[in-house]
Amino acid sequence: MPRVLVSDKLSPTAVQIFKDRGVEVDYLPDLGKDKDKLLEVIGQYDGLAIRSATKVTEKLINAATNLKVIGRAGIGVDNVDIPAASRKGIIVMNTPFGNSITTAEHAIAMMFALARELPEASASTKAGKWEKNRFMGVEITGKTLGVVGCGNIGSIVATRGVGLKMHVIAFDPFLSDSRAQELGVEKVELDELLARADFITLHTPMTDKTRGMINADAIAKMKKGVRIINCARGGLIVEQDLLEGLKSGKVAGAALDVFEVEPATESPFFGLENVIATPHLGASTSEAQENVALQVAEQMSDYLIKGAVSNAINMPSITAEEAPKLKPFVKLAEVLGAFVGQVTEEPIKEVEILFDGVTASMNTRALISAALAGLIRPQVSDVNMVSAPIMVKERGIVLSEVKRDKSGVFDGYIKLTVTTEKQTRSIAGTVFSDGKPRFIQIKGINLDAEVGQHMLYTTNPDAPGIIGLLGTICGQNGVNIANFQLGRNKPGGDAIALLYLDAPFPEKVLAELRANPKIASAKPLKFDVAAA
Known part of the structure; x- marks a missing residue:
C-alpha cells in the first residue's frame, strides 16, 4: 500500500479520499514548518501533499528515497525545487483549476x-x-x-x-x-x-x-x-x-x-x-480551499494506485481512462529504448521516434518519455519517465517525433532510430493482443520476436551453419534457449539472431561466441519484463 505524508493543513475530506482509495496517509499538518523533522521522516513516503508552508528543497528531495509524487494543493509551485525533483524522477503535480x-x-x-x-x-x-x-x-x-x-x-x-x-x-x-x-x-x-x-x-x-x-x-x-x-x-x-x-x-x-x-x-x-x-488572498475562499485539497488527493491517489498522471508540471498527463490502453505501449517504448541503449556504446547525437498507425493518435509525449528512459537507463540506472527528457536535453541530444497513418500490416507500431558519430541504429516494435511487446524490425530486417527478460543479440553474415553454431555453443554450456528468432536483409547479406534465454548469458560463453569468426558481434540484453 502506498504511503502519503500530508505536511500542511488540508481538508479532512481530502485525507479521507486517500484512505478510501487505498492509500495509507499520515496527516501531520504542522510538520512542513519543521525542516529537520521533515527531513528525518520523508524517506518513508511515496507521496507528499503540501500547500505553501512546506518548502521542498533539493536537500529534502535527496533525502526522499522512496518519493514518487509531490502534490501541491494550489497553482503556484514556487516552494518546490522542480528541477531537483525531475532529476530524481519525482512527479510534481498542482491543481490549476480548483481556485x-x-x-x-x-x-x-x-x-x-x-x-x-x-x-x-x-x-x-x-x-x-x-x-x-x-x-x-x-x-x-x-x-x-x-x-x-x-x-x-x-x-x-x-x-x-x-x-x-x-x-x-x-x-x-x-x-x-x-x-x-x-x-x-x-x-x-x-x-x-x-x-x-x-x-x-x-x-x-x-x-x-x-x-x-x-x-x-x-x-x-x-x-x-x-x-x-x-x-x-x-x-x-x-x-x-x-x-x-x-x-x-x-x-x-x-x-x-x-x-x-x-x-x-x-x-x-x-x-x-x-x-x-491584501495578504495573498487570491485563493482564500472556503470553496477554493476545499476544491484544491480534494483535487490533489484524487490526483495523487490516481497516480499511486492506477498510474494516471494529471496536472503534472514535469511529465505528460495520462488520464485514468487511457492508462490501461497506454500501459503496454509505454512498456514497448521503454524496451525499444532499452535495446538501443544496451547495444550502443558511442555517444548518441540524435533520436527519432516514429509513431505509425494507431500509436500516432496515442499520448505520444508519454511514449517518448518512456523510450528515452529505456535508452538512458543502461548508463543511469535510476532514470525514469520524469527525469529522462531532462537528461536527454542536458546531453545535447536532438530529439524528433514523426507521426504517420498506418503503412504496413500492423495496426500500429513504434520505431526508434538513433544516430551516433559512427552509425545509425533502428528498431521497431508493436503490441499484440496479449498485451506483450514484440520486436518486429531491427536494422531494417524484419522478424517477430517476443521480448524476454534475458536475451542475446547477434549479428553475422548470412551463411549456413549459424543456427547450429549458436545452438551447439549454448547447449554445450548449459544455456537453455526459450525462443530463437532470425532475420536477414537478403540472401548472403546481413543477418541477425535474437535468442530468448531462461537466465543471463554467461560471460565465459559470451567470450567463446565472440571469438568465433562467423559471429560479427554478440550482445547480452536484459529487459524489465517478467521472465516467461
Missing part, C-alpha cells in the same frame, strides 16, 4: 475597489469623517482592461471584464486567434497593451521571461493614470519601479495581493493611499 474562479473574482474585486477607492473611503467613514468629495473614483464601464496572461485565471477575468462592458485586450504568447474570438477579447502584443490599457491585471506564471516584466521601462510605456492589479506573483513587478510610478502620478493606483517577499509584514506601499494590499 481559478476564486482568484479571478479577487482580481475583479480589487479592480472595483481600486476604481472607487473603497478601502480608504471605508476607513475614513469609520473614523467619523464624511469626506464625500475626497473620494472621486472612476467608472470601469467603457474602460480598456489589459489582461496579461490569458490562461485559466486570466481567461475568466477577461470574460468578466467583457460582461462589465469593458473593452478587453489580452497579451499571451499562447493565445490563439480563435480562442481570443471565443473569449470576446482583442489579442495584442505586450507593448500595445501597456500603451492602451486603463487597467492592467497580471495573470501569468513566474518564469525567467516574466520576472520583473512590470519595470520602469514598461511603466514608461503606459498611459498616465493607469491602474495595476497583481493577484499572480509578486516578482512580476519590480516593486521599487512601481513605487516611483505611484509617487509620480504616472500610475494612479495599484492593488497588490502578492509581493516579492512574503509574508510582507512591512512595505513602502503600505504608506500610500493609492495602494490596496
Whole structure:
C-alpha cells in the first residue's frame, strides 16, 4: 500500500479520499514548518501533499528515497525545487483549476475597489469623517482592461471584464486567434497593451521571461493614470519601479495581493493611499480551499494506485481512462529504448521516434518519455519517465517525433532510430493482443520476436551453419534457449539472431561466441519484463 505524508493543513475530506482509495496517509499538518523533522521522516513516503508552508528543497528531495509524487494543493509551485525533483524522477503535480474562479473574482474585486477607492473611503467613514468629495473614483464601464496572461485565471477575468462592458485586450504568447474570438477579447502584443490599457491585471506564471516584466521601462510605456492589479506573483513587478510610478502620478493606483517577499509584514506601499494590499488572498475562499485539497488527493491517489498522471508540471498527463490502453505501449517504448541503449556504446547525437498507425493518435509525449528512459537507463540506472527528457536535453541530444497513418500490416507500431558519430541504429516494435511487446524490425530486417527478460543479440553474415553454431555453443554450456528468432536483409547479406534465454548469458560463453569468426558481434540484453 502506498504511503502519503500530508505536511500542511488540508481538508479532512481530502485525507479521507486517500484512505478510501487505498492509500495509507499520515496527516501531520504542522510538520512542513519543521525542516529537520521533515527531513528525518520523508524517506518513508511515496507521496507528499503540501500547500505553501512546506518548502521542498533539493536537500529534502535527496533525502526522499522512496518519493514518487509531490502534490501541491494550489497553482503556484514556487516552494518546490522542480528541477531537483525531475532529476530524481519525482512527479510534481498542482491543481490549476480548483481556485481559478476564486482568484479571478479577487482580481475583479480589487479592480472595483481600486476604481472607487473603497478601502480608504471605508476607513475614513469609520473614523467619523464624511469626506464625500475626497473620494472621486472612476467608472470601469467603457474602460480598456489589459489582461496579461490569458490562461485559466486570466481567461475568466477577461470574460468578466467583457460582461462589465469593458473593452478587453489580452497579451499571451499562447493565445490563439480563435480562442481570443471565443473569449470576446482583442489579442495584442505586450507593448500595445501597456500603451492602451486603463487597467492592467497580471495573470501569468513566474518564469525567467516574466520576472520583473512590470519595470520602469514598461511603466514608461503606459498611459498616465493607469491602474495595476497583481493577484499572480509578486516578482512580476519590480516593486521599487512601481513605487516611483505611484509617487509620480504616472500610475494612479495599484492593488497588490502578492509581493516579492512574503509574508510582507512591512512595505513602502503600505504608506500610500493609492495602494490596496491584501495578504495573498487570491485563493482564500472556503470553496477554493476545499476544491484544491480534494483535487490533489484524487490526483495523487490516481497516480499511486492506477498510474494516471494529471496536472503534472514535469511529465505528460495520462488520464485514468487511457492508462490501461497506454500501459503496454509505454512498456514497448521503454524496451525499444532499452535495446538501443544496451547495444550502443558511442555517444548518441540524435533520436527519432516514429509513431505509425494507431500509436500516432496515442499520448505520444508519454511514449517518448518512456523510450528515452529505456535508452538512458543502461548508463543511469535510476532514470525514469520524469527525469529522462531532462537528461536527454542536458546531453545535447536532438530529439524528433514523426507521426504517420498506418503503412504496413500492423495496426500500429513504434520505431526508434538513433544516430551516433559512427552509425545509425533502428528498431521497431508493436503490441499484440496479449498485451506483450514484440520486436518486429531491427536494422531494417524484419522478424517477430517476443521480448524476454534475458536475451542475446547477434549479428553475422548470412551463411549456413549459424543456427547450429549458436545452438551447439549454448547447449554445450548449459544455456537453455526459450525462443530463437532470425532475420536477414537478403540472401548472403546481413543477418541477425535474437535468442530468448531462461537466465543471463554467461560471460565465459559470451567470450567463446565472440571469438568465433562467423559471429560479427554478440550482445547480452536484459529487459524489465517478467521472465516467461
